[in-house]
Amino acid sequence: xxxxxxxxxxxxxxxxxxPHYSHIAQSHPPLGWFEAISENYMGLSESGxxxxxxxxxxxxxxxxxxxxxxxxxxxxxxxxxxxxLTKLKELAQVIxxxxxxxxxxxxxxxxxxxxxxxxxxxxxxxxxxxxxxICRVQDFLGRRILLENVSSxxxxxxxxxxxxxxxxxxxxxxxxxxxxDINNVYVNSVNHEFDPVAYLKALPPERIGxxxxxxxxxxxxxxxxxxxxxxxxxxxxxxxxxVKLFGQVATxxxxxxxxxxxxxxxxxxxxxxxxxxxxxxxxxECRALLA
Amino acid sequence: xxxxPSLHELxxxxxxxxxxxxxxxxxxxxxRPKVERYKNRYTEPTKSCLEWxxxxxxxxxxxxxxxxxxxxxxxxxxxxxDFSRTKKIVGxxxxxxxxxxxxxAYPSKVTSIDETGSQFSGFIAEFNEIPLAEWxxxxxxxxxxxxxxxxAEDFVSDACDWRKEIAGNNQIRFKVHPSxxxxxxxxxxxxxxxxxxxxxxIDPKDFNRNEASGLIIYRSANEVSWDELDLSLLQILQxxxxxxxxxxxxxxxxxxDPNVISQNFTSWVERGILCGVLNEGNGVNV
Numbered sequence: 001x002x003x004x005x006x007x008x009x010x011x012x013x014x015x016x017x018x019p020h021y022s023h024i025a026q027s028h029p030p031l032g033w034f035e036a037i038s039e040n041y042m043g044l045s046e047s048g049x050x051x052x053x054x055x056x057x058x059x060x061x062x063x064x065x066x067x068x069x070x071x072x073x074x075x076x077x078x079x080x081x082x083x084x085l086t087k088l089k090e091l092a093q094v095i096x097x098x099x100x101x102x103x104x105x106x107x108x109x110x111x112x113x114x115x116x117x118x119x120x121x122x123x124x125x126x127x128x129x130x131x132x133x134i135c136r137v138q139d140f141l142g143r144r145i146l147l148e149n150v151s152s153x154x155x156x157x158x159x160x161x162x163x164x165x166x167x168x169x170x171x172x173x174x175x176x177x178x179x180x181d182i183n184n185v186y187v188n189s190v191n192h193e194f195d196p197v198a199y200l201k202a203l204p205p206e207r208i209g210x211x212x213x214x215x216x217x218x219x220x221x222x223x224x225x226x227x228x229x230x231x232x233x234x235x236x237x238x239x240x241x242x243v244k245l246f247g248q249v250a251t252x253x254x255x256x257x258x259x260x261x262x263x264x265x266x267x268x269x270x271x272x273x274x275x276x277x278x279x280x281x282x283x284x285e286c287r288a289l290l291a
Numbered sequence: 292x293x294x295x296p297s298l299h300e301l302x303x304x305x306x307x308x309x310x311x312x313x314x315x316x317x318x319x320x321x322x323r324p325k326v327e328r329y330k331n332r333y334t335e336p337t338k339s340c341l342e343w344x345x346x347x348x349x350x351x352x353x354x355x356x357x358x359x360x361x362x363x364x365x366x367x368x369x370x371x372x373d374f375s376r377t378k379k380i381v382g383x384x385x386x387x388x389x390x391x392x393x394x395x396a397y398p399s400k401v402t403s404i405d406e407t408g409s410q411f412s413g414f415i416a417e418f419n420e421i422p423l424a425e426w427x428x429x430x431x432x433x434x435x436x437x438x439x440x441x442x443a444e445d446f447v448s449d450a451c452d453w454r455k456e457i458a459g460n461n462q463i464r465f466k467v468h469p470s471x472x473x474x475x476x477x478x479x480x481x482x483x484x485x486x487x488x489x490x491x492x493i494d495p496k497d498f499n500r501n502e503a504s505g506l507i508i509y510r511s512a513n514e515v516s517w518d519e520l521d522l523s524l525l526q527i528l529q530x531x532x533x534x535x536x537x538x539x540x541x542x543x544x545x546x547x548d549p550n551v552i553s554q555n556f557t558s559w560v561e562r563g564i565l566c567g568v569l570n571e572g573n574g575v576n577v
Contacts, residue, residue: 039403048444048469051513071402077299084402108399109302114309114362115404118302121343125298153357155345158295192345221349222357 006144007177007209010064010098010250012273014265017255021055023262031269033064033098035252039071041095042087053094060095066210066250067097068179071113074133074147075106075120085140092141098250099209101146101179104130104167119152122159122166127173134174146177146209151187151216151225163188164202177209180246182238183231183254187216187223200242208246213239213272214254228257231268236275243279251276296340304340309358312395316352366394370408373438376487377415377431380495385421392418408435424495426478433480433517436472436508440515443470446566457568461538465531466567470510473520473529477503481519511562523547524555534569 013033016024023029041056043049059065071084092100105117120126138145149167161169171178180203189196213236215229231239231253242249253268296304311318319341344351367390371378378386393414399407412435416428446468457463474480479502486493505525508517520528523546530540541552559565 040405042403044403044406044409044439044442045401047439047442050440050442050444050470050510052442054445054513075298077302081402106302109299109306111400112306112310113399113401114306114358115365115399115407116309116358116361118305118309118358121298121301123298129298153354154351156301157343157345193347219357220353222354224357 005206005209005247005249007099007146007250009248010066011248012269012276013064013066013250013252014269015252015254015256016056016059016065017259019259020262020265024059028062029262029266031063031266033066033250033252034059035066035068035254036095036097038067038069038088038091038100038102042084042091045083049091053091056095065095065097067092067095067100068148069100069102070115070117071107072102072137073105073107073113074102074137075104075118075126075130076109077106077129078109078111080133080136082140085137089141092143099146099177100141100143101148101177101210103150104147104170105150117150119150119154119156120166121156122161122163124160127166127170130170131174134170134176138174138176144176146179147171148179148181148212149184149188150181151184151191151223153191153222153224155192162194162199162202164199168202168204168207171207172204176207178203178207179210179212180208180242180249181212181214182242183212183214183216183235184225186232186235186238187225190223196238197241200238200245203246205246208242208249211239211242211246211249211251212254213251213268226257227254230264231271236271239272240275240279243276244283247283248276248280293338293342296338296343300338301340301343304338305355305358308355309362310394310398311359312391315355315359319352319355363391363394366390366399366404366407369404370411373405373408374411374431374434376434376484377411377427379487380427380430380493381423385423388421389415389418392420405438408438411435424499426476426480426483426498429474429476429478429480430483433474433476433484433506433508436474437515437517440470440472440508440510443468443510445469446563457537462536464534464536464569465565466569467528467532468509468511468564468566470508470515471528471532471564472508473525473532474506474508475503475522475525476506477501480504481506484517507564509562509564511564521547521551524552527552528559528564531565 011032013031013035016034016036036056041049041052103117107116107118108114167178185196185199213231214227215231216223217226217229251272253265255265308315308318341351367387370390393411396414397410401407412428412432415431479498481504483498503522505520505522506517507520527540530543
């Protein structure tokens with residue numbers, strides 16, 4: 001039985017991307033919320049946040065916003081970047097997002113930033129390191145954060161558990177949420193040859209605060225998390241299973257490269273909404289029969 | 292097999308492999324290159340971790356390549372967007388070479404990828420491995436100033452009409468809008484920009500002459516704009532930006548028609564380039 005979720009269900013949302021600003025401002029599409037990339041609205045190191053922040057503030061008047069970061073580098077062995085966290089906290093105070101998320105990864109070390117979501121070994125050492133840092137970040141921000149599972153192209157021999165056990169243990173120990181990227185689960189299941197359904201079944205349902213859906217591309221034997229294509233059928237199938245397992249969770253479609261017009265994105269969002277509706281109805285019918 | 296690497300050792304090694312400018316294969320096989328240039332760039336990892344990558348049908352080098360290619364292409368794409376005019380001038384191949392060399396000298400240490408190019412102009416000015424027109428560094432500086440203007444803080448106008456405070460007060464000091472960037476180039480940069488923005492064909496030689504130009508880049512009505520500015524006017528605006536009192540700021544530039552100064556001053560106020568005045572001592576709004 002699914003325990004009560006720690007995060008409110010915001011319904012279906014989309015990623016807020018610059019090419020769609022005008023369309024959203026003019027036509028006010030009927031969506032509950034948008035996910036904004038935190039760093040796009042935090043400005044430069046020695047400067048303010050200027051125009052981008054103003055745009056986000058204007059959208060905030062009409063929509064719920066969640067902030068999604070790419071540079072927290074929670075898994076790095078560098079010190080936590082409190083200059084970054086201070087800017088993030090200040091942004092959150094202005095925007096009042098429903099929640100703040102980032103990725104379960106590292107993005108650089110020794111002060112350098114690779115600007116990529118790099119994988120971690122699934123070890124107890126990494127868990128201890130991550131849990132301690134997540135707790136410090138949550139204390140600093142004064143709120144529970146969500147962390148997203150990332151796509152990866154390498155794994156490590158010294159990993160001591162599966163990715164899903166790693167993710168579950170960290171979220172339970174650090175008392176944080178999970179931003180479940182179903183495309184990343186699928187990409188990794190192909191790249192590292194595991195059963196994606198086993199992954200979903202092992203996660204703690206009450207900690208799934210948000211779901212990402214996205215497209216990927218193929219490069220030889222590997223699937224690459226490129227966010228430049230429609231959601232594939234396999235990912236939609238996994239999403240159906242996720243809805244059965246986790247119930248109605250805030251869900252959004254990501255599209256970051258070769259960005260199509262807004263109507264294409266809206267169609268993907270509508271498809272997600274239809275699946276949630278179908279699966280929820282089916283679950284309710286089953287419950288009624290059992291009762 | 293050696294002992295498993297610590298998380299820190301693994302991260303040092305991976306960062307090294309992914310960002311090594313020679314590519315993954317060379318980085319894996321020859322981790323200690325003898326390079327004189329950018330010695331600091333080649334910080335050595337403590338140990339090789341290649342043996343700790345899971346083997347599969349696709350070899351480890353090919354998998355690491357995904358990250359290495361992603362690292363370079365992501366930054367290249369971002370800088371091509373931020374320095375589109377510079378790229379257009381130097382051409383695709385030279386621009387790619389410039390970014391590659393730039394990353395060796397200045398690996399990104401910022402959290403936003405949009406800020407990676409902050410030192411690109413200075414790097415171009417010193418880079419001599421490919422022949423570039425001397426004004427290319429100034430063009431890159433102009434493009435970076437544009438980004439700074441875009442991200443600069445907004446300024447909320449004073450509630451009172453500060454313009455009334457100006458009359459008869461020759462010690463007054465002004466607030467210049469935070470987005471204002473002033474460029475003094477010894478090349479005809481403004482002419483070059485007009486030609487570039489009109490998409491006309493460019494012969495770099497046409498701009499290789501000492502013909503100084505002043506430019507102002509600023510954000511107004513939420514759009515970033517630029518204008519050419521007479522060098523004396525540029526200096527006056529720079530004086531005002533440095534919070535020099537108005538009488539002194541103007542008296543330093545004797546060779547310009549007072550009517551021209553007056554017209555421009557009015558225009559700066561109207562366009563929000565001058566957006567307030569400072570009180571003596573405490574620097575607050577009047």
